[in-house]
Amino acid sequence: MSSSLARPAAPPAPRVEPDAPRPTLDVTVLVPVTERPAPLVELYRAYAAPLRASGRSFEFLFAASPARRDAVAPLAELAAAGEPVRVAPAERNVGETALVREGLRESRGRIVVTLPAYYRVAPEAVPALVDAVERGTDVAVARRWPRRDPAINRLQNRVLNAVVGRLTGAAVHDVGSGVHALRREVFEDIPLHGDFVRFLPVLALQRGYAVQEVDAAQHPGDLGTRVYAPGVYIRRVLDLLGLYFLLRFLDKPLRFFGLVGFALSLVGAGTLFVLLVRKASGETIGDKPLLLLGILLLTLGVQAVALGLIGEMIVHFSAAGRRIYRVRPAPATPAPPGAPPPSR
Amino acid sequence: MPVPAPAGPTELPTELSVVVPLYNEQESVPALVDAVRDALASYASWELVLVDDGSRDGTAAVAERLAAADARVRLVRLARNYGQTQAMQAGFDHARGEVVVSMDGDLQNDPLDIPRLLAKLDEGYDLVAGYRKGRNDKMLTRKVPSFVANRIIAWVTGVRIRDNGCSLKAYRRAVLQRLDLYSDMHRFLPALAAATANARITEIPVRHHARRFGTSKYGLSRIAKVSADLLAIKMITSFRDHPLTMFATGAAAASLGGVAVVAAWALSSQVGSAAVERAYVLPGVALLAFSLACFLLMLGLIATVALHAPRALGGEPAPPAAGRPPA
Numbered sequence A: 001m002s003s004s005l006a007r008p009a010a011p012p013a014p015r016v017e018p019d020a021p022r023p024t025l026d027v028t029v030l031v032p033v034t035e036r037p038a039p040l041v042e043l044y045r046a047y048a049a050p051l052r053a054s055g056r057s058f059e060f061l062f063a064a065s066p067a068r069r070d071a072v073a074p075l076a077e078l079a080a081a082g083e084p085v086r087v088a089p090a091e092r093n094v095g096e097t098a099l100v101r102e103g104l105r106e107s108r109g110r111i112v113v114t115l116p117a118y119y120r121v122a123p124e125a126v127p128a129l130v131d132a133v134e135r136g137t138d139v140a141v142a143r144r145w146p147r148r149d150p151a152i153n154r155l156q157n158r159v160l161n162a163v164v165g166r167l168t169g170a171a172v173h174d175v176g177s178g179v180h181a182l183r184r185e186v187f188e189d190i191p192l193h194g195d196f197v198r199f200l201p202v203l204a205l206q207r208g209y210a211v212q213e214v215d216a217a218q219h220p221g222d223l224g225t226r227v228y229a230p231g232v233y234i235r236r237v238l239d240l241l242g243l244y245f246l247l248r249f250l251d252k253p254l255r256f257f258g259l260v261g262f263a264l265s266l267v268g269a270g271t272l273f274v275l276l277v278r279k280a281s282g283e284t285i286g287d288k289p290l291l292l293l294g295i296l297l298l299t300l301g302v303q304a305v306a307l308g309l310i311g312e313m314i315v316h317f318s319a320a321g322r323r324i325y326r327v328r329p330a331p332a333t334p335a336p337p338g339a340p341p342p343s344r
Numbered sequence B: 001m002p003v004p005a006p007a008g009p010t011e012l013p014t015e016l017s018v019v020v021p022l023y024n025e026q027e028s029v030p031a032l033v034d035a036v037r038d039a040l041a042s043y044a045s046w047e048l049v050l051v052d053d054g055s056r057d058g059t060a061a062v063a064e065r066l067a068a069a070d071a072r073v074r075l076v077r078l079a080r081n082y083g084q085t086q087a088m089q090a091g092f093d094h095a096r097g098e099v100v101v102s103m104d105g106d107l108q109n110d111p112l113d114i115p116r117l118l119a120k121l122d123e124g125y126d127l128v129a130g131y132r133k134g135r136n137d138k139m140l141t142r143k144v145p146s147f148v149a150n151r152i153i154a155w156v157t158g159v160r161i162r163d164n165g166c167s168l169k170a171y172r173r174a175v176l177q178r179l180d181l182y183s184d185m186h187r188f189l190p191a192l193a194a195a196t197a198n199a200r201i202t203e204i205p206v207r208h209h210a211r212r213f214g215t216s217k218y219g220l221s222r223i224a225k226v227s228a229d230l231l232a233i234k235m236i237t238s239f240r241d242h243p244l245t246m247f248a249t250g251a252a253a254a255s256l257g258g259v260a261v262v263a264a265w266a267l268s269s270q271v272g273s274a275a276v277e278r279a280y281v282l283p284g285v286a287l288l289a290f291s292l293a294c295f296l297l298m299l300g301l302i303a304t305v306a307l308h309a310p311r312a313l314g315g316e317p318a319p320p321a322a323g324r325p326p327a
Helices: A040-053 A066-072 A075-080 A096-106 A125-134 A151-168 A184-189 A196-206 A230-249 A253-280 A289-319 B028-039 B059-069 B084-094 B111-122 B139-157 B185-197 B223-239 B243-271 B278-313
Strands: A025-033 A058-064 A085-089 A109-114 A139-144 A180-183 A211-216 B016-022 B046-052 B073-077 B099-102 B127-132 B169-172 B201-206
Touching: A025 A040, A025 A066, A025 A096, A025 A125, A040 A058, A040 A075, A040 A125, A058 A066, A058 A096, A066 A085, A075 A085, A085 A096, A096 A184, A096 A196, A109 A125, A109 A184, A125 A139, A125 A180, A125 A211, A139 A196, A151 A196, A151 A230, A180 A184, A180 A196, A196 A211, A196 A230, A230 A253, A253 A289, A253 B223, A289 B223, A289 B243, A289 B278, B016 B028, B016 B084, B016 B111, B028 B046, B028 B059, B028 B111, B046 B059, B046 B084, B059 B073, B073 B084, B084 B099, B084 B185, B099 B111, B111 B127, B111 B169, B111 B201, B127 B185, B139 B185, B139 B223, B169 B185, B185 B201, B185 B223, B223 B243, B243 B278
Parallel strands: A025 A058, A025 A109, A058 A085, A139 A211, B016 B046, B016 B099, B046 B073, B127 B201
Antiparallel strands: A109 A180, A139 A180, B099 B169, B127 B169
16 A cells, blocks of 8 residues: 555555456556557557467556547557457546556556557567566566667666666666566555656565566667657656655655755854854954855755754654565465464 | 464463564574573463564575474564564564563574563563673774763663663563654664653663674664664654744744844944945844744744644545545
């Protein structure tokens, strides 16, 4: 259950919707339809073929904002022709993460595969990922390998992977692939907020799940040179900053703000000390802009620490009755005598 | 979240739970279990809760074997390495005893001290902490920093414990039920217990052995972290019910500073030479101080929101109404 700050004491709301879909299929392929989707009928045909050949029951679920209504409209014909295609329309224009969350709620597969609405990996990758999950990993991630696209793409990818790896400590080789397969329970257990769907594997590791990378051939449609507008890169950097802060300081914000505040205050105090020495030697300091700088730094430092304290308060009050850790489920044996007690 | 499952109906109520977080302690575990078993031979019903904190060595397998061989030994396996605080919390959550004892898994604590902790608890305390006497550790990198840190912690939190770093402690269940540990708060558990559960706390000396296996998992580099945590604990323990007081105090101090600067400025512009800069710099300083005061006051109000919002807004979970946009 996702954490909502407003209700720490309430137990996770049971999923009691009477018409809630039960996992009745082997696989749901969940396609969030975002900006500039490929023609979806062709996309469906391409990816459905190898999945059908693998003998599994499946559905394709396209989650789309109202703005993408035109893109998903042709899918109605497929559905009418009896193909396992559904559209989960969001009610307002939301981002990819919200689409995925909405789609997950609608999905019926025991394993859920996220697939971008454009070509990233060869269609054969989807059953390969499902295989990996069926063999026991919690999350399987497609890694586009070997790469065949232009050097500029690979460079961007390498930088992104290196930065994510460095910041999160996770050994990831293709953060951008966007093709993941997860057991349904695992997917439902991973808190997805903001813009973090692209970091799904990292968040899964954080929740203590096993993540496995599966090499997947690059789709020919993925070979074009990708250079984005500067705004896209700025957003990525902000995403990463947010992710880093979340992973590192979520339950200890004062460690971050305290350090920043301490550093600022230290410089400020040093400045003031220099001025004090000068005053002792007879100079006037009341007219020095340096005095202003020293006080400003000190003020900023105090503010940073105060913000950190606010963070600590929020953490303290939202920690009540919640647990961060996850216990590894016991192997399937008849209830051992050491079963955990009723939770309090 | 621990999976709730009913305890066996035929079992005796468990008197005592010993909780031991384990991280890469495969060599120590068998000896540890034996030592606990020997030390508690005279107790009718006890359990040993081993918490494997995502060890990378064979700890889980070893512990699993030991748990299978003795029904009183239980194993809780965490999904990854969460750190000692969460491992302890997991152990507390799974412990069934009326009294819970926590200790380290590296055999530096001696289970033979457990009966003495329990005897002390029976004198009417809620938490008995052990302090390591004749500590077998390096002087310069372990003992001296630890001594200084403990004095500071005692002074700041007001809970006079000589050795916050000693894991060997005994708690009444009621105290643990009122604690939710996060971050690295296990180090300040007595202070938290005093603040949130009103626990009566005392301490007794316990034995301390040199490390037999493996390496110590701490270093000297913790000062910044512990300082930040200590500040957080201070705020939580002193101001959790009225955070505005704390921020308002800061705001008052800043305002006072601002007033002092204004006074100095008024004084100097009357007496001294009328330098043009003086007319700008000192008032600037005063304005900064006043703005800090405003900022702190506003933060205090936000802190009040953080305190009250969970309870004031969160009476009932909203119904899963159709047509409601996804949360």
